[in-house]
Amino acid sequence: GIRYEDIDTQQKRYNDIDRSSSYINAENSTSETLLALGATYQLNDQWGLLAGVHQGFAPASAGAENVDPEESTNYEAGVRFAEENLFVEAIYFFSDYENSVQYCTVANPCGTQDFGSISQGKAEIEGLEFLLNYDFAGRAAYSIPFTFTYTYTDTEITSSSDEGDILKGDSLLDIPENQWAASIGYVAASGWDTYLNASYTDETCINYSCDRAGVDDRFLTTNDLLVFDLSASYPLNPKTRVYAKVDNLLDDQEIISRKPYGARANKPRTVYFGLQVSF
Template sequence: YEDVSLLKRDFTAADPRRSGKIRIETPNHARAWLPGLGFNVKLTSQLSLLGGVHRGFAPPSATLYQKAENSTNFEGGARWNSRFLKVEAIGFFNAYRNMLGSDLLAGGGQGTLEQFNVGKARVGGVELLAQAQPHIGRVNIPLQLTYTFTHTEMLNAFSSDAWGDVHVGDEIPYIFRHAANAQLGAEYRGYELNVGLRYNGAMRTVPGQGAMPKSETIPSHFIVDASAKARLNRHVTLTLNAINLTNARYLASRHPAGLRVGHPFGLYCGAILNW
């Protein structure tokens, strides 16, 4: 159970010293009962089934009459776990009775941080995972593959400053329909080396359905990352991370002011000290 009280105080331009004599106060309040049920059934020593249903909740912002986000979330799947191999396949379905959208720069918005009521929506998909850790002599070779398919659908029409005009059946913007990740590593004593390949499929930048117009799409792209770690002793560990190792050029957003490119090649190093 959650009981959330919110209050926003806006100090106007007529009160530059923030004395509080001239301000606008906006209250809001939300209550939610959040039950959940999950299960895990072990069919054999290696195979198990899992699933659950949970009530979802996100508090509104301190905006008068804005409603909280409410949803019912379902998931179910199977897990295979042996000595050298782990495989998971999980389906998920989220039914939103009232979804909240946020005006964030990271999501292609104006960055006002304001929330807005989206209404009813459905989000569903599948997550796949495969992990293995073979050995070559004393060297561990961790391998991992992940894939996520996500389908979104709006169930009501509305208009907002951030999303414009939205119609029934439109997909939610800035959510990849296809996303995959592959990682290959090598571990020997206190040394680690990892290489990762990220794939993001094309995604919409505004709500819509059917074929994606080029002017409203972020094209699919591959990104290669790498990292290294050296544990010198029990107190000192050195780290090195390379983002976008090939310096690939790709688009990340079309908002808030036109095209924005993704992260170029970046190299970061550091040290972890433990005492």
């Protein structure tokens, strides 16, 4: 595949809430042609292989000065297995960033900078994705679907920044090393269903120095988080369904962000009731 992008961005910031005068006016223009190649090969009825190479790109924001666009080359290779009520997929991925970019906003500042972009320099991301789908009910009239997904991600800055605040060997920010999600449900022949979901997110660095030797990282990382959700729905007729859902069933509270300017917890237990109508 071939993709061409031509992006113009503009930024204007005002001195007052009436927006009578502005103190920042910036713009940025970027164009890029990207190539991609992907292939699959079916070994037999159950086993298949996949591989791909893709160029990645992300423009610097309008307020960025002397920051090159983010450019990367992304590789993946994997295997798939499918048989009756079982599907399994495992994929290895590797991304080589010629230049990685962090976007700076009020909600996610780059240190004290809350606009524009900063260059993180050369970086590498590699990891493994795993997916499993299985129906415990087999060929029964009802269904007991089970899904499990897992992602392992390792990140590393491969060259120090010119300013010296980002060092070779540092980790990229806000990327958890381990993530997984699991879901098991029951779907009756009459159409009503219920699902129990669990999701886990590892702790993440919010500062480049959090993994450096001798650094006190107590306030430089988030907490890991395991959350359970429960949902159910019932069809009133072919086009109408009522549902109920409880997010964060056990009301577990952890620090999932320390930006901007302080610790923030995840959503508390939340209950929904609703009516869904299809036309």
